[in-house]
Amino acid sequence: MKTLKNHTLIYDNECPMCNLYSKGFTKCGMLDEDGREAFTEITLRNKLLIDFNRAKNEIALVDHNKNEVVYGLDSLLLIIGNSFPLLAKIARTEPLYWFFQKLYSFVSYNRKQIIPSSKDYTEQSCVPDFNLKYRIAYIGFVVIFSAYILSIFSGKLNLNLERNFVREFAVCFGQIL
Incomplete structure (x- = not known):
């Protein structure tokens, strides 16, 4: 698979589901070995680039070449699309993109109910807003x-x-x- 280089995925390490798929991206070679970073252990460099509150609701992907951040479904499609361009292109067609955006939000805002975390929540925890x-x-x-x-x-x-x-x-x- 084609590796997306110089990008860091900021994932919710207190969410078993987020931990699993972000680790899958690195194991499959879609991201560099150091291409993911836990939200609760975020480096100052990445913390200055991301919108901290938005990153609690939508997974953030930091592009270190351009110093830009992509959030949510777009970040996942960027990672997947780097290895499977046709799949990302299909997912970006208007009716499918709308559906996947709603599905992403549904899962993202309810991820702590779908698979609860065993850890106590702190101010630095990646807890999504109530929607x-x-x-x-x-x-x-x-x-x-x-x-x-x-x-x-x-x-x-x-x-x-x-x-x-x-x-x-x-x-x-x-x-x-």
Whole structure:
């Protein structure tokens, strides 16, 4: 794979998901071995370049050649596009880019709920802002997904219950309320 040189990905090291994919970028050779840096251990050089608050919500990719920073989905597409240009070009087409942008924000704002960190949060922690729209979408997704899975199993467990999504949805939604 083609390595993106002189770039540093600032990742949330307290997020297991972020840790995994950023390490994957370096292991696969998409980034240099020193091409990622933990948010809580950020160097002064990178701290001066990034928007600290924005980097809590969107992963930052620092270009040391131009002293520029790219955030969020664009940073991921820059890394992936360096090795797979066609894939990045397809992902940047208007309807797909809009969808991936929403999906990225959905995961980014809810990453501490999807996979909680075992560490205590400090002022320097990479905790995303609370976004009501994406939190409600996450809760709705969890309720629908849980109800679907429960409806499958309720019909298969010999409990004299037939598969009923509406019943399971009511139970899951009732628990949230």
